[in-house]
Amino acid sequence: MLKIIDKYILKRYLATFSVMLILFIPIGIVIDVSEKVNRMIERKVPLSEIVIYYIDFTVYFANLLFPIFLFLSVIWFTSKLANNTEIIAILSSGISFYRFLRPYFIGATVVSIFALLMGFYLVPSASKGFNDFRYKNLKGRSNSQTMETTDIFRQISENEIIYVNSYNYLSKTGFQFVHEKFEDNVLVEKTEANRIKFNEVTKSYTLYNYQKRKVGKLNDVLESSDKKILKYNFEPDDLTPVFYVAETMTIGELISFIDKERKKGNSNINTYLVVLYKKFSLPISAFILTIIAVAVSSMKRRGGMGINLAIGICIAFVFIFFDKVFGTLAEKSSISPLFAVWLPNIVFGILAFYLLRNAKR
Known part of the structure; x- marks a missing residue:
């Protein structure tokens, strides 16, 4: 029964x-x-x-x-x-x-x-x-708060910081990109570009209107180019909106991502x-x-x-x-x-x- x-x-x-x-x-x-x-x-x-x-x-x-x-x-x-x-x-x-x-x-x-x-x-x-x-x-674009961010600062390593004025998730493109490298809390290298775009095939970044300054003891070394392809130790997900990225990850990806962001000292953890x-x-x-x-x-x-x-x-x-x-x-x-x-x-x-x-x- x-x-x-x-x-x-x-x-x-x-x-x-x-x-x-x-x-x-x-x-x-x-x-x-x-x-x-x-x-x-x-x-x-x-x-x-x-x-x-x-x-x-x-x-x-x-x-x-x-x-x-x-x-x-x-x-x-x-x-x-x-x-x-x-x-x-x-x-x-x-x-x-x-x-x-x-x-x-x-x-x-x-x-x-x-x-x-x-x-x-x-x-x-x-x-x-x-x-x-x-x-x-x-x-x-007018209401794309969930897909496009502004004024993004990220510390990608102990001595490196990047800044992007705005970033579009779908096109993998950032604007007004800045990369700074420090040694003993002193700026030694600064890279700027009007636009940066991620290439998913080569896992590299294309920088447009590229400018790089190496700070020397006596003179700085300048380098510029209309287009420059470089590789950086950060992923496009590092630039995307916080909550949106977390929602789109499987459990294993999310746990790994949190560990990585915790090591970086991300304030949005x-x-x-x-x-x-x-x-x-x-x-x-x-x-x-x-x-x-x-x-x-x-x-x-x-x-x-x-x-x-x-x-x-x-x-x-x-x-x-x-x-x-x-x-x-x-x-x-x-x-x-x-x-x-x-x-x-x-x-x-x-x-x-x-x-x-x-x-x-």
């Missing part, structure tokens, strides 16, 4: 969650198309690029909102079980409330593993395609860490929100399913608020990124424990 009940609840758990995604993702796509169709037509965006963009759009937002979809779907089908007195019948047969939760935990485990693997490997690619398309075909920690905290939230959803909706209420959904939506918005606020605080302040990212799970984990105890009673 228990196996039959487990399969029944697990099937409803996964099926309702899948239907919720299938229903809401197309709605999001329709809204996005209605907002951007004029811009796409004006810029004559190829249909193939639009199709690929909305595939990336689906993966990107499904990963971003999956805890909320999961939360609402659990409330939905558990409320139906409660209204049909199925939960009362199950518990009256001698099954404990904690045993009743087993299929919910199995379902949460399946969803969490899938979300974890997506966040590690699939979502970075989708995030890159999603942001690239929006910049290239929708936003343009917290932003990278927030992205890394969220890859792990997001799947765990599936368990916490599942417990809260069951605790809220397992009791038959006078207002029916509507009351449960209203409570669930309020809790979902509070969870999103906590997640966004503390994530931003970790990026912009001295708060530990690990603490800030996991705090919403800690707070709602305590809430889940409290609601679960009351539901059991």
